Amino acid sequence: METCKNIVNPWWCWLLGLCFLCTSAFCTTVGETHYHEFVVQATPVRRLCKTRNIITVDGQFPGPTLEVRNGDHLVVKVVNQARYNITLHWHGIHQQRTAWADGPVYVTQCPIRPGGNYTYRFTIERQEGTLWWHAHTSWLRATVYGALIIRPKEGFSYPFTIPKREFPLLLGEWWNVNPIHVVNRALRTGTAPNVSDAYTINGQPGDLYNCSEKNTVTIPVESGETNLLRVINSAMNQQLFFTVANHNLTVVATDASYVKPFITSVIMLGPGETTDVLITTDQPTARYYIAARAYASAENVDFDNTITTAILEYMSAIPCTETTAQSNCSRPIFPSLPAYNDTAAVTAFSRSLRSLSDNISVPTHIDENLFFMVGLGLNPCRINRSNCQGPNGTRFTASMNNVSFVLPSNFSILQAYYQGINGVFTTNFPPVPPTIFNYTGNVSRALWTPIPGTEAYRMKYGSTVQIVLQGTSIVEAEHHPIHLHGYDFYIIAEGFGNYDPETDPAKFNLVDPPLRNTMGVPVGGWAVIRFVADNPGAWFMHCHIDTHLTWGLGMIFLVDNGVGELESLLRPPSDLPQC
Numbered sequence: 229m230e231t232c233k234n235i236v237n238p239w240w241c242w243l244l245g246l247c248f249l250c251t252s253a254f255c256t257t258v259g260e261t262h263y264h265e266f267v268v269q270a271t272p273v274r275r276l277c278k279t280r281n282i283i284t285v286d287g288q289f290p291g292p293t294l295e296v297r298n299g300d301h302l303v304v305k306v307v308n309q310a311r312y313n314i315t316l317h318w319h320g321i322h323q324q325r326t327a328w329a330d331g332p333v334y335v336t337q338c339p340i341r342p343g344g345n346y347t348y349r350f351t352i353e354r355q356e357g358t359l360w361w362h363a364h365t366s367w368l369r370a371t372v373y374g375a376l377i378i379r380p381k382e383g384f385s386y387p388f389t390i391p392k393r394e395f396p397l398l399l400g401e402w403w404n405v406n407p408i409h410v411v412n413r414a415l416r417t418g419t420a421p422n423v424s425d426a427y428t429i430n431g432q433p434g435d436l437y438n439c440s441e442k443n444t445v446t447i448p449v450e451s452g453e454t455n456l457l458r459v460i461n462s463a464m465n466q467q468l469f470f471t472v473a474n475h476n477l478t479v480v481a482t483d484a485s486y487v488k489p490f491i492t493s494v495i496m497l498g499p500g501e502t503t504d505v506l507i508t509t510d511q512p513t514a515r516y517y518i519a520a521r522a523y524a525s526a527e528n529v530d531f532d533n534t535i536t537t538a539i540l541e542y543m544s545a546i547p548c549t550e551t552t553a554q555s556n557c558s559r560p561i562f563p564s565l566p567a568y569n570d571t572a573a574v575t576a577f578s579r580s581l582r583s584l585s586d587n588i589s590v591p592t593h594i595d596e597n598l599f600f601m602v603g604l605g606l607n608p609c610r611i612n613r614s615n616c617q618g619p620n621g622t623r624f625t626a627s628m629n630n631v632s633f634v635l636p637s638n639f640s641i642l643q644a645y646y647q648g649i650n651g652v653f654t655t656n657f658p659p660v661p662p663t664i665f666n667y668t669g670n671v672s673r674a675l676w677t678p679i680p681g682t683e684a685y686r687m688k689y690g691s692t693v694q695i696v697l698q699g700t701s702i703v704e705a706e707h708h709p710i711h712l713h714g715y716d717f718y719i720i721a722e723g724f725g726n727y728d729p730e731t732d733p734a735k736f737n738l739v740d741p742p743l744r745n746t747m748g749v750p751v752g753g754w755a756v757i758r759f760v761a762d763n764p765g766a767w768f769m770h771c772h773i774d775t776h777l778t779w780g781l782g783m784i785f786l787v788d789n790g791v792g793e794l795e796s797l798l799r800p801p802s803d804l805p806q807c
């Protein structure tokens with residue numbers, strides 16, 4: 229196909245209908261258009277001594293890395309040759325006016341059925357850094373994911389030392405059984421799903437696991453370089469600490485937004501989050517472990533307590549093998565990792581994040597002042613005890629403002645909204661909790677059971693929005709990585725206990741708050757975010773721990789069109805899957 233690259237005078241591109249002029253005042257070039265075909269298929273993969281047929285894109289695990297520049301266009305034709313319904317989501321891409329390409333199943337589209345295909349078309353606008361893509365149906369994202377790297381426009385560069393090399397590092401989670409069976413069993417019994425058998429770095433568990441040593445990922449470096457690690461937490465259900473033995477990390481970006489650089493030895497990422505770090509190879513020539521393991525915020529929740537590793541290998545270091553002499557080979561040096569429950573380390577990290585610029589426009593006049601409580605719950609047993617094997621004969625659930633989100637099954641919310649079809653969803657999502665109580669205290673059992681519903685909160689185009697996200701201690705207080713589709717938001721404050729509207733606004737950072745697409749709500753605490761709702765569509769906001777999402781920890785924002793074409797959702801693509 230034709231591509232238009234760096235055309236200063238792109239009139240002929242317009243005629244060909246291939247390119248769009250950048251809206252940024254700085255920009256005199258048009259983006260390049262990248263065409264890809266992603267074939268979703270079953271692929272045999274051997275991990276932890278067992279071969280299993282997993283769902284992949286193009287037979288690759290992790291899937292292909294997409295590399296683009298700010299301002300480019302992506303056209304990805306997804307051909308489903310697997311036996312599951314699937315959709316793909318481009319995590320963190322704003323999808324300005326192109327909500328049809330966002331991907332969450334039954335929210336912005338019906339699934340691509342086995343044998344079907346759908347072409348996602350969208351533009352990267354004013355975003356740079358590390359994002360990723362993943363399946364957004366059931367638990368297929370356990371194996372269907374890949375990196376999406378956005379470099380600055382041609383002629384522009386990073387606002388930090390140009391790295392010698394760049395490495396995407398995708399942290400994942402592996403089960404010895406089909407993850408779809410894991411979630412289906414949990415839904416049938418009402419129990420928490422089985423924890424994973426391993427974590428992975430770029431698809432490999434690393435040499436602390438059985439049968440994995442030979443395939444441990446190595447990151448080759450030379451002494452005296454500064455390199456960029458693009459760390460992505462693509463795990464299903466676990467917040468992860470990440471560190472490199474004997475090396476400091478300089479954090480330069482999170483969720484594809486630059487931050488003021490700061491030095492740390494460990495970072496923490498919730499599922500969905502990305503962090504870009506610079507690493508300087510200023511240590512003796514040797515092999516150093518890159519390692520990740522759980523940040524398990526809840527006290528009584530089962531988790532996978534294993535450690536995944538890769539190896540940072542200085543080029544002249546000699547790996548120890550059966551044939552290498554013991555004397556001069558190098559065994560990887562092991563890092564120190566925070567304790568599984570080291571919430572203080574998480575808080576220190578999240579409070580260090582500041583936008584690179586001091587001159588950002590955080591909304592100050594608020595149109596929509598929202599307060600959403602987020603947390604777990606328990607449903608009492610109805611009819612059949614075999615479906616109620618959760619705590620004391622209940623079923624696990626989760627909710628926002630006491631509504632446990634249920635996906636539609638016969639329509640997508642965006643299609644129903646666009647076509648004015650009734651009965652698919654309501655716009656009754658409450659702006660504040662229906663009951664005021666001590667959210668992080670000893671909560672009365674009478675409050676533990678939410679109401680199921682497919683509820684959206686509707687807003688005018690351009691509304692300025694503040695949301696207080698308040699964690700609850702119902703069943704178990706936990707850290708929740710809450711992800712918003714369609715927007716980045718500023719995180720202006722976070723804290724523990726209950727948000728206090730009298731005293732906490734004094735802590736708001738309106739100068740240089742970090743801009744993100746996922747907010748880690750502290751365990752037994754709260755966070756405040758702000759954004760301008762200037763992207764029309766139906767946008768999912770949900771916990772990125774898939775167990776919690778499965779239980780209903782989500783809601784929908786419906787943002788109306790504004791005035792004129794440029795403030796309105798585009799027409800649905802002609803190949804949009806129908807239910």
Ligand SMILES: *[C@@H]1O[C@H](CO)[C@@H](O)[C@H](O)[C@H]1NC(C)=O
Pocket residue numbers: 307343344345
């Ligand atoms: C995509 O779907 C269309 C419409 O069903 C079909 O005509 C076409 O052959 C499909 N393409 C592929 C590559 O499967």
Ligand SMILES: *[C@@H]1O[C@H](CO)[C@@H](O)[C@H](O)[C@H]1NC(C)=O
Pocket residue numbers: 405409410413414422
């Ligand atoms: C999960 O764990 C339970 C209990 O150990 C076991 O019976 C079950 O087979 C496991 N498998 C799945 C798919 O959940």
Ligand SMILES: *[C@@H]1O[C@H](CO)[C@@H](O)[C@H](O)[C@H]1NC(C)=O
Pocket residue numbers: 438
């Ligand atoms: C790994 O292998 C050892 C030795 O064969 C065995 O004892 C152990 O149970 C295995 N671990 C796992 C997690 O399979």
Ligand SMILES: *[C@@H]1O[C@H](CO)[C@@H](O)[C@H](O)[C@H]1NC(C)=O
Pocket residue numbers: 474475476491
């Ligand atoms: C890491 O940074 C800290 C603080 O800047 C410094 O004290 C320490 O020596 C550094 N460690 C290494 C291994 O570079």
Ligand SMILES: *[C@@H]1O[C@H](CO)[C@@H](O)[C@H](O)[C@H]1NC(C)=O
Pocket residue numbers: 552553556557
């Ligand atoms: C390491 O040991 C091997 C075998 O003894 C030897 O051949 C090789 O020269 C040694 N390498 C270095 C760098 O000392």
Ligand SMILES: *[C@@H]1O[C@H](CO)[C@@H](O)[C@H](O)[C@H]1NC(C)=O
Pocket residue numbers: 567569571
């Ligand atoms: C973390 O766990 C350890 C041991 O399991 C326990 O002693 C400690 O109190 C816990 N710390 C926090 C902050 O919960």
Ligand SMILES: *[C@@H]1O[C@H](CO)[C@@H](O)[C@H](O)[C@H]1NC(C)=O
Pocket residue numbers: 587589
């Ligand atoms: C700060 O931003 C405002 C508007 O966003 C702009 O008018 C002003 O020039 C900027 N100042 C600096 C120092 O960049």
Ligand SMILES: *[C@@H]1O[C@H](CO)[C@@H](O)[C@H](O)[C@H]1NC(C)=O
Pocket residue numbers: 416612613614615
């Ligand atoms: C209860 O549910 C289980 C599993 O879903 C099923 O096998 C069983 O037949 C059901 N029992 C009754 C009485 O409906």
Ligand SMILES: *[C@@H]1O[C@H](CO)[C@@H](O)[C@H](O)[C@H]1NC(C)=O
Pocket residue numbers: 619620
């Ligand atoms: C289950 O019941 C026991 C005994 O009544 C009680 O102590 C415990 O708190 C209950 N657990 C849950 C999660 O409801």
Ligand SMILES: *[C@@H]1O[C@H](CO)[C@@H](O)[C@H](O)[C@H]1NC(C)=O
Pocket residue numbers: 666668669670
């Ligand atoms: C809420 O509960 C916590 C824990 O029991 C307690 O420390 C706190 O004082 C309570 N807050 C209010 C406002 O009652």
Ligand SMILES: *[C@@H]1O[C@H](CO)[C@@H](O)[C@H](O)[C@H]1NC(C)=O
Pocket residue numbers: 630662663674675676677678679
């Ligand atoms: C949620 O709604 C149910 C049903 O009305 C009610 O029993 C429960 O107390 C509510 N919980 C909260 C936290 O509002």
Ligand SMILES: *[C@@H]1O[C@H](CO)[C@@H](O)[C@H](O)[C@H]1NC(C)=O
Pocket residue numbers: 313338339341637638806807
């Ligand atoms: C796949 O999607 C279609 C269309 O929504 C639906 O009718 C069908 O039940 C789905 N299949 C599965 C296995 O979920």
Ligand SMILES: [Cu+2]
Pocket residue numbers: 707708709771772773776777781
């Ligand atoms: Cu959660």
